Amino acid sequence: QKEVEQNSGPLSVPEGAIASLNCTYSDRGSQSFFWYRQYSGKSPELIMSIYSNGDKEDGRFTAQLNKASQYVSLLIRDSQPSDSATYLCAVKKGMNYGGSQGNLIFGKGTKLSVKP
């Protein structure tokens, strides 16, 4: 099993719809989870972080975490064409990783396309 898995997409949604991006991870010791957005040809930028089970909302973005199911998701409400990008899920390694504890493991990303 890959350490962090995402559906590569592309995920296509119409403008104004809700985009739902999903991520599963294998390390039960992980405590910190991040969503990065990467526009084509640009570097990743952090948009959300979540540490506790449940939902965390920030503007149009909601991150959801379920540690029991080892699942984290990102919802984008009222999607805009400017949201078209690749979304990378990142999981911080837990204590059982020893020296590499604290490093981020990235999924390969889901490409989102929002159609006007």
Place this chain on the structure above:
Amino acid sequence: DAGVIQSPRHEVTEMGQEVTLRCKPISGHNSLFWYRQTMMRGLELLIYFNNNVPIDDSGMPEDRFSAKMPNASFSTLKIQPSEPRDSAVYFCASSFNGLTLTSQETQYFGPGTRLLVL
């Protein structure tokens, strides 16, 4: 704040040549990361420094790759000799490591160096 600075932004070289990538982290950050991104493998961590000391280099592909951080404001990633399979985008990122599990250790990425080895 200027953010993480990387140079060069683009590099085209021939197989067998030495390539040196440079990174200046955000002032005050004590952790520095080198990543490589390809379509096939995604974003992979190559090496991680904390307070200028290499902590985890398990992602370094082989002996052809080496990284140094002589001081808190500068790091290099060297490939010698370079091979076509090294073609990728190399990102440097920095963060402040608060050494607590729940601290928000946001990693800030530089613009990347696009390397093409012919």
